[in-house]
Amino acid sequence: MLDPTTSALRQAFKEHYFRHSDRIEIPSRIQEREFGYWPFGGTMIRHLSFKTSGELIVAIARKAPKGVYYSCGYYHEPAQPMAEKGWKSGDLVFDIDADDLESSCKDEHDRWTCRKCQHVGKGNRPGKCPKCGNTRIIQLNWACYNCLGAAKEEIFKLLDILEKDFGVERKRLQTYFSGNMGYHLSVNDPEIMETLDQESRVEMADYIAGIGILPSTLGIDSHLSYQELGMKLPSESDSGWRGRVARYIVNHEFKEFDEAKNLDAKSKLLLIHRTKRHDSLKKFLEKISRAAGVAIDPSVTTDIHRIFRMPGTLHGESGLEKMKIENLEEFDPFVDPVVLKDEEIKVFVKHSPPFTLRGVKYGPYSKQEVVLPETAAVYLMGKGLAQIA
Amino acid sequence: MNIQLAEADLAKYPFLSQAGEQAKVYDLDITELGPDQYSLVAERAKERVVDTIRKRKVEANLDNPGVELLSFPLAMAIVKATKLEHLAFYFALAEALRVESLLVKEDNANLIADVFQNVAKVKLIKTYDDEKTSFAINFAEYLKRATQFHEPEWNLINRPVSNGLVYLAKHHLVRLIRAETQRMIYQRLKSLTITKIPPQLEAFAQEIALKNPPPPKVEDIISISPERYPPCVKHALDMLKNGQDPPHFARFLMTTYLLNIGKSVDDVITLFPRAADFNERITRYQVEHLAGLKGGKVKYSVPSCKTVVSHSFCFRDNIYCPRITNPIWYGRTSPVVKKVKKNA
Ligand code: SF4
Ligand SMILES: [Zn+2]
Ligand SMILES: [Zn+2]
Numbered sequence: 001m002l003d004p005t006t007s008a009l010r011q012a013f014k015e016h017y018f019r020h021s022d023r024i025e026i027p028s029r030i031q032e033r034e035f036g037y038w039p040f041g042g043t044m045i046r047h048l049s050f051k052t053s054g055e056l057i058v059a060i061a062r063k064a065p066k067g068v069y070y071s072c073g074y075y076h077e078p079a080q081p082m083a084e085k086g087w088k089s090g091d092l093v094f095d096i097d098a099d100d101l102e103s104s105c106k107d108e109h110d111r112w113t114c115r116k117c118q119h120v121g122k123g124n125r126p127g128k129c130p131k132c133g134n135t136r137i138i139q140l141n142w143a144c145y146n147c148l149g150a151a152k153e154e155i156f157k158l159l160d161i162l163e164k165d166f167g168v169e170r171k172r173l174q175t176y177f178s179g180n181m182g183y184h185l186s187v188n189d190p191e192i193m194e195t196l197d198q199e200s201r202v203e204m205a206d207y208i209a210g211i212g213i214l215p216s217t218l219g220i221d222s223h224l225s226y227q228e229l230g231m232k233l234p235s236e237s238d239s240g241w242r243g244r245v246a247r248y249i250v251n252h253e254f255k256e257f258d259e260a261k262n263l264d265a266k267s268k269l270l271l272i273h274r275t276k277r278h279d280s281l282k283k284f285l286e287k288i289s290r291a292a293g294v295a296i297d298p299s300v301t302t303d304i305h306r307i308f309r310m311p312g313t314l315h316g317e318s319g320l321e322k323m324k325i326e327n328l329e330e331f332d333p334f335v336d337p338v339v340l341k342d343e344e345i346k347v348f349v350k351h352s353p354p355f356t357l358r359g360v361k362y363g364p365y366s367k368q369e370v371v372l373p374e375t376a377a378v379y380l381m382g383k384g385l386a387q388i389a
Numbered sequence: 390m391n392i393q394l395a396e397a398d399l400a401k402y403p404f405l406s407q408a409g410e411q412a413k414v415y416d417l418d419i420t421e422l423g424p425d426q427y428s429l430v431a432e433r434a435k436e437r438v439v440d441t442i443r444k445r446k447v448e449a450n451l452d453n454p455g456v457e458l459l460s461f462p463l464a465m466a467i468v469k470a471t472k473l474e475h476l477a478f479y480f481a482l483a484e485a486l487r488v489e490s491l492l493v494k495e496d497n498a499n500l501i502a503d504v505f506q507n508v509a510k511v512k513l514i515k516t517y518d519d520e521k522t523s524f525a526i527n528f529a530e531y532l533k534r535a536t537q538f539h540e541p542e543w544n545l546i547n548r549p550v551s552n553g554l555v556y557l558a559k560h561h562l563v564r565l566i567r568a569e570t571q572r573m574i575y576q577r578l579k580s581l582t583i584t585k586i587p588p589q590l591e592a593f594a595q596e597i598a599l600k601n602p603p604p605p606k607v608e609d610i611i612s613i614s615p616e617r618y619p620p621c622v623k624h625a626l627d628m629l630k631n632g633q634d635p636p637h638f639a640r641f642l643m644t645t646y647l648l649n650i651g652k653s654v655d656d657v658i659t660l661f662p663r664a665a666d667f668n669e670r671i672t673r674y675q676v677e678h679l680a681g682l683k684g685g686k687v688k689y690s691v692p693s694c695k696t697v698v699s700h701s702f703c704f705r706d707n708i709y710c711p712r713i714t715n716p717i718w719y720g721r722t723s724p725v726v727k728k729v730k731k732n733a
Binding site for chain 1: 528529530532533535536541542544545546547549550551552553554633634637638641695696699
């Protein structure tokens with residue numbers, strides 16, 4: 001038996017899938033993929049396979065799970081245990097999570113709760129509870145316009161690298177709202193998908209994230225004369241990482257470049273070449289390239305057996321839809337993917353930062369009963385912040 | 390990608406000739422060549438095998454291009470006749486090193502490009518740019534090959550990349566050719582079927598086989614006690630012991646390490662706490678799949694030290710860590726005793 005809150009969540013999802021099964025985006029090559037779902041009040045179920053889109057839709061509508069997933073990988077035997085599946089190739093996917101971006105608003109809306117003494121703190125969880133020393137701590141991550149905006153910026157950076165550096169056509173790049181905390185992007189280029197093995201994906205992820213750049217790549221070499229350096233240092237119009245670093249240091253403030261303010265990238269690099277020793281120079285350049293790179297979650301891109309949330313299904317922690325985005329510029333994560341009903345539900349809210357759904361402002365709430373439309377009630381109940389009153 | 394090569398070039402790169410033509414040479418005998426020529430070819434073929442064993446490298450000998458060319462397939466036949474897997478591996482490497490040493494001296498960029506396209510079967514673009522970017526290939530094809538090299542200059546981020554192409558200097562291309570050549574010769578040896586080789590060479594092959602028995606398998610000699618685990622793996626284990634939650638990567642590192650030193654899936658699973666919320670925790674399923682695919686098409690090897698460093702999970706010591714590039718080698722090299730002086 002599910003508790004009243006979980007069963008209300010399931011009911012809301014179930015009604016949605018019955019009314020809007022057409023919103024579910026059926027993946028290509030369905031018979032070669034593994035499927036999985038996470039039922040409300042249960043544990044993850046994997047290694048399923050479906051022959052037809054009809055079968056799949058019926059299963060989703062019936063189970064109304066809190067999460068529906070499919071494999072990025074294509075297998076000979078998708079329903080077999082992992083060792084016997086036989087990996088053929090896989091979609092190349094990227095995940096950008098607002099939670100990884102360390103936005104300044106994090107401290108305002110993120111909370112943690114000690115499992116033992118129920119002590120609540122702001123921001124990221126500490127290693128152990130400062131009050132009772134317990135290490136079992138529940139983290140609540142929250143996404144607001146600000147942090148999802150930052151995540152969107154990262155997607156723009158990612159699109160830029162994929163197009164300019166990797167030469168992928170824009171029409172083969174599809175962006176999705178993840179349904180809760182960020183964005184997903186998949187590359188639909190059969191040639192790239194087929195060729196990239198796991199190690200190649202690791203390397204590609206490092207490139208995109210700006211990991212591992214050498215000073216020599218930027219033309220910095222202690223054996224060179226001043227003139228030679230001038231020739232080898234990157235300028236803003238260079239392609240690839242040389243140009244990316246050059247543009248970044250021109251467009252961002254660093255105290256290290258104070259003496260060369262308003263000068264071009266070459267002059268700035270010459271300055272630090274003069275003032276920094278090898279190791280600290282290397283570290284500093286790495287810091288710049290990490291900042292100029294994209295904050296992708298590398299484990300998503302490099303785990304070729306990952307199962308990924310299915311587009312057109314609901315996210316159990318928000319009730320929002322993982323949604324294909326046609327116009328990224330205009331996409332509003334608190335309007336477009338809000339697909340549940342407005343029917344009112346009375347809930348008891350333990351705690352909630354203020355939030356907006358479909359343009360309506362809610363909260364902040366603290367230990368109070370509120371009557372909310374289904375959309376907002378599910379948003380809070382999914383996060384464990386509210387219960388059916 | 391058919392190319393016409395002069396005999397002198399074919400002698401240098403004998404694997405470029407048509408496979409069909411080569412096949413004829415495997416059962417080459419005195420009647421076809423004449424005794425003098427035949428014995429020169431046979432001697433050179435033997436020398437190639439002996440060089441492989443003694444020096445792990447075949448020295449080029451271009452005095453007689455015909456002999457150099459014909460002795461290559463004959464040497465392959467000898468290696469095959471020994472039935473030694475490891476000799477096949479070293480022969481492929483030794484021949485690839487010979488090719489590399491010739492290409493390093495080669496000035497003809499067109500020839501280098503042709504050799505690459507022939508062994509790698511990948512489209513190559515000559516840019517006529519400056520020497521650092523003379524060649525370009527598709528990035529995915531590059532990655533497929535370059536991930537085996539561990540020097541940071543091979544990392545994609547340290548190569549010029551634009552519009553789907555990765556730019557390479559001559560020395561990169563030569564290094565790629567070496568790897569491709571090795572792979573190709575090894576593959577050809579594996580698929581080679583030879584019914585008979587001349588009796589004199591058969592005797593030689595048997596002698597080689599007797600003197601060079603296969604080495605013991607790595608799996609048989611590995612057994613490492615926990616004190617000998619690398620610092621990064623130890624740290625992950627300590628975190629678990631202290632009830633902390635190691636990051637996903639640390640779990641991956643530790644799991645692949647333990648599986649690779651021969652621990653069973655059950656051994657590894659007992660290390661993890663029971664709770665299993667699917668995204669963060671390595672469950673039995675995850676451990677099994679890391680283990681189950683070992684040796685299969687998709688291999689989960691232990692991430693390199695470089696990768697560990699980039700995930701900020703390296704806790705290197707000054708004893709074994711300085712000599713290794715992958716945690717799996719920890720404690721298997723001789724320790725560093727003196728402090729190495731670094732030039733700043
Ligand atoms: S150097 Fe390698 S083995 Fe040593 S701690 Fe770092 S990652 Fe581990
Ligand atoms: Zn506490
Ligand atoms: Zn925020």
